[in-house]
Amino acid sequence: MNAKNINNYRNGIITLGLMVLPFISSAQENEVATVSYFSNALFNTLLTVIILLAILIVALSGVMKNIANSDMFYQKLKKRADANAAKKAMGMALLFSLMSLSSFAADGANAAVSDRIGGVDQFTFYTMVSVIILEVIFIGVMLFTMASHLKADEVVLPDGVKIRKEKTILDKFISDAVEVEDEESVLMDHDYDGIKELDNNLPPWWKYGFYLTIVVAFVYLINYHVTGSSPLQGDEYKIAMKQADEEVAAYLKNSANNVDETTVKMLDNASDLAAGKEIFQSICKTCHGALAEGNKIGPNLTDDYWLHSGGIKDIFKTIKYGWPEKGMQSWKDQYTPMQIAQVSSYIKSLRGTNPPNAKEPQGDLYTEQAAAPADSTAVVTDSTKIVNAVIDSLKTKK
Numbered sequence: 001m002n003a004k005n006i007n008n009y010r011n012g013i014i015t016l017g018l019m020v021l022p023f024i025s026s027a028q029e030n031e032v033a034t035v036s037y038f039s040n041a042l043f044n045t046l047l048t049v050i051i052l053l054a055i056l057i058v059a060l061s062g063v064m065k066n067i068a069n070s071d072m073f074y075q076k077l078k079k080r081a082d083a084n085a086a087k088k089a090m091g092m093a094l095l096f097s098l099m100s101l102s103s104f105a106a107d108g109a110n111a112a113v114s115d116r117i118g119g120v121d122q123f124t125f126y127t128m129v130s131v132i133i134l135e136v137i138f139i140g141v142m143l144f145t146m147a148s149h150l151k152a153d154e155v156v157l158p159d160g161v162k163i164r165k166e167k168t169i170l171d172k173f174i175s176d177a178v179e180v181e182d183e184e185s186v187l188m189d190h191d192y193d194g195i196k197e198l199d200n201n202l203p204p205w206w207k208y209g210f211y212l213t214i215v216v217a218f219v220y221l222i223n224y225h226v227t228g229s230s231p232l233q234g235d236e237y238k239i240a241m242k243q244a245d246e247e248v249a250a251y252l253k254n255s256a257n258n259v260d261e262t263t264v265k266m267l268d269n270a271s272d273l274a275a276g277k278e279i280f281q282s283i284c285k286t287c288h289g290a291l292a293e294g295n296k297i298g299p300n301l302t303d304d305y306w307l308h309s310g311g312i313k314d315i316f317k318t319i320k321y322g323w324p325e326k327g328m329q330s331w332k333d334q335y336t337p338m339q340i341a342q343v344s345s346y347i348k349s350l351r352g353t354n355p356p357n358a359k360e361p362q363g364d365l366y367t368e369q370a371a372a373p374a375d376s377t378a379v380v381t382d383s384t385k386i387v388n389a390v391i392d393s394l395k396t397k398k
Contacts, residue, residue: 042118046128053135060142173208176201259337261317267345276346279339283331284347292350294359297327302350305361310351311368315344 117125177200178186190197223229231239259265267273281290287298294300299307307326308318319340322330331340 040119042125043120043128046120046125046132049132050128050135053132053139057135057138057142060139060146063146173204176204257337259341261313261320264313264316264337264341264344266312266348267341268349272342273346273349275339276342276344279335279343280346283334284343287327289355289357289359291353291355292347293355293357294362299362300359301347302353302355302358303361304351304365304367305363306366307363309364310348310366312344312348315347316340319344 116122120128177198183198186199188197188199224232267276280292284292287295288301289295289298292301299305304310306314308314308323318328320330320332320337322328324330335343
């Protein structure tokens with residue numbers, strides 16, 4: 001690599017500048033609500049980052065040029081010139097490709113406001129981000145190249161004298177192998193078809209990683225089994241299940257009012273029934289009696305005869321919408337769906353209480369539909385067949 005090759009990096013910076021110019025010109029021409037792009041914080045931030053990264057690339061290219069002109073590194077850099085040429089060519093190709101795309105930035109600046117990101121049209125935003133990413137890649141490649149060039153095992157002075165560089169702490173951490181010219185000191189007697197084995201030390205990073213796992217094992221043992229500071233898997237499961245129950249209860253509490261006549265279920269816990277009883281005593285006993293025994297106005301609610309069917313969903317619907325033509329008003333505006341479900345469940349729980357002075361049955365007989373029991377006959381039959389088959393097989397063998 002020489003000064004001429006380093007100059008290609010600077011040419012790349014000029015290309016980046018040409019890429020940014022369309023955004024600047026489009027920003028001057030395009031205004032949204034009489035505000036230009038230069039008053040947009042996001043645009044100014046992206047533009048500032050592009051300029052700062054470009055300055056950094058120029059500075060790094062100067063450092064690389066000095067390294068390339070140095071006699072002590074000349075031999076090392078010269079061997080890498082051809083490989084770096086391909087990288088530079090690819091980078092320049094990407095730059096010119098983005099430059100051709102940036103010619104459409106002015107059109108993108110006129111995009112609809114709804115398609116903007118932080119007040120900047122999507123094309124301008126993504127193209128500027130692409131420029132920043134490309135600059136970061138440039139910087140990474142340049143730093144990697146500099147590090148690889150400076151990592152020479154030997155430094156050749158102008159008079160031909162070779163000086164071996166001292167290993168850094170990082171080098172010693174990565175490898176503890178002997179130098180190539182000293183490999184005879186660790187050469188073993190094993191010889192397999194001309195392949196000899198070296199007795200080099202394990203990489204320090206591997207050994208230290210193994211020691212770290214031992215330390216972690218002791219910490220784990222003390223934390224989980226000695227002090228009990230952290231729960232074991234079984235305890236974690238119990239904690240998770242308890243948390244899940246709490247979340248379900250919170251969800252049901254928040255979504256209780258989403259119930260309607262198609263999803264309502266019988267509430268059989270004491271708190272819901274108590275709440276339903278309180279509502280019943282405040283609004284229902286006037287027409288149905290304090291014990292739901294019925295009176296001159298409303299029917300008995302404790303027997304099996306109902307004017308509008310006696311399922312939990314039917315009762316909920318009756319209370320919610322009412323039957324105005326029969327004197328039953330709608331309560332949906334006075335009570336929440338959950339409260340209607342509670343009073344419906346309370347009424348349903350009064351079936352068969354046989355209160356004194358109960359009114360004669362009215363309406364049609366309602367029979368609760370019981371869930372069909374699981375059919376275990378088939379299982380028993382199949383099991384019997386299996387047992388008989390096994391017995392027959394044993395008899396045949398005898």
